[in-house]
Amino acid sequence: MTSSTSASSASDTVRRSRRHSRLTSHDDRWFDRLNTAFLIVVVLVIGYPLWFVLIASVSDPHAVETGRVWLWPVDLNLDGYARVFAQGSIWVGYRNTVVYTLVGVALHLLLVLPCAYALSRRNMAGRTAVTWYILFTMLFSGGLIPTYLVVKDLGMLDTIWAVVVPGAAGAWSVLVGRAFFTQSVPEELAEAATVDGAGDIQIFLRIAIPLSAPIIATLALFHGVGLWNEYFRALIYLSDRDKYTLQLVLRELLVVSQETSQSGAGEAGSLIEQQRLASLIKYATMIVASLPLLIVYPFLQRFFTQGVLIGSVKG
Structure with missing residues (x-):
């Protein structure tokens, strides 16, 4: 039973x-x-x-304005790109922006990674006070005029450093890097390396950095996108056209084309043609400015995905 x-x-x-x-x-x-x-x-x-x-950007402007462009180009037209790339200043802007981005990202990583690693170590004296000081800078800033005066007094006006140095070490980047090093380089690993005779600099260079591909890719991509799209600082601090960033060059080209199309000078046919060309240039400049980032991102996507998840899992 x-x-x-x-x-x-x-x-x-x-x-x-x-x-x-x-x-x-x-x-x-x-x-x-x-x-x-x-x-x-x-x-x-x-x-x-x-x-x-x-x-x-490759369709007839009239087709775009009348709503005939939805999924595919209509009446293929490359005049906008031809006009954009015919300007020699475009290539100068590309060159300058590439240099500013590479130098700025290198400087950013050079400043942020050592600071973040030091703050992740429990034996660092005063790390709590330093962390709060960094947090404070996220809430307040000196303002545009004091910042401009500082840049001017340092002799950085109309130089690459006026674009690269302000904002080179971001508080957000330091805190994210600190969280990464805390999780990826545990104290036990650092203590074992110390027992073997390694110093702090050796631990950072030979252990922490080789394990830091995700955070390096994440910080480089975030800061690099900001520098690639840099417009305001370049507008404020740069006056030499040979030092203009790509965004300033494209802005100038777009403004000139729109002003030409809106002016009443010339024949009616010429005015219509200028308006058509201005519409093509508007869309072409968007693609020209965005395409390099769209090409680079897939190569960093794997590391970037790992980096943005920092702190979401405790372990």
Whole structure:
């Protein structure tokens, strides 16, 4: 009797387990479908504007204005790109922006990584006070005029350093780097290296840095995008056209083309042509400014994904 009861109880348990498994599996499938549908909508919402700018830059402006351009180019036209790249200043701007970005990213990493590593070590004296000081700088700044006076007094006006040095060491970058080193370079590993005779600099260069590809890629990409799109500091501090960034050159080209198209000078046919060309240039400049970043990002995406998850999992 007892054996029969136990067998029946076990059978009921198995049936309930199977029923629960089927329900769970069914719920998981629906969740996956809804999640996939949601992500597809997000991708379309984010990606379509960029796709529209791309096809509008090679379509007839009249077709764009009348709403005939939706998914594919209409009446292929490359006059906007021809006009943009015919300007010698574009190549000067590209060269300057590439130099500013590379130098700025190198300086950023040179300042941020050692600071972040030092703050991640528990045996650093005063690390709490330094961390709070860094946090304070995220809430307050000196303002535009005091910053301009500092840059001027340091003799950096109209030089590469006026664009690169201000903001070279960001508080957010230091704190994210500190969190990464705390998780990826535990105190036990550093203590073991110390026992073997390694100093702090050797531990940083030979142990911490080789393990830091994700955070290096993340910080480099964030700071590099900011420098590539740098506009305001270049507008304030640079007056020599040979030192203009790409964004300033494109702004100047866009403003000139729009002013020409809006002026009443010339024949009606010429004015219509100028307006058409101004519309093409507007979209072409967006692609010219964004394309290099879109090319570089896939190569850093794997490390970048790991880096942005820093601090989300405790362990």
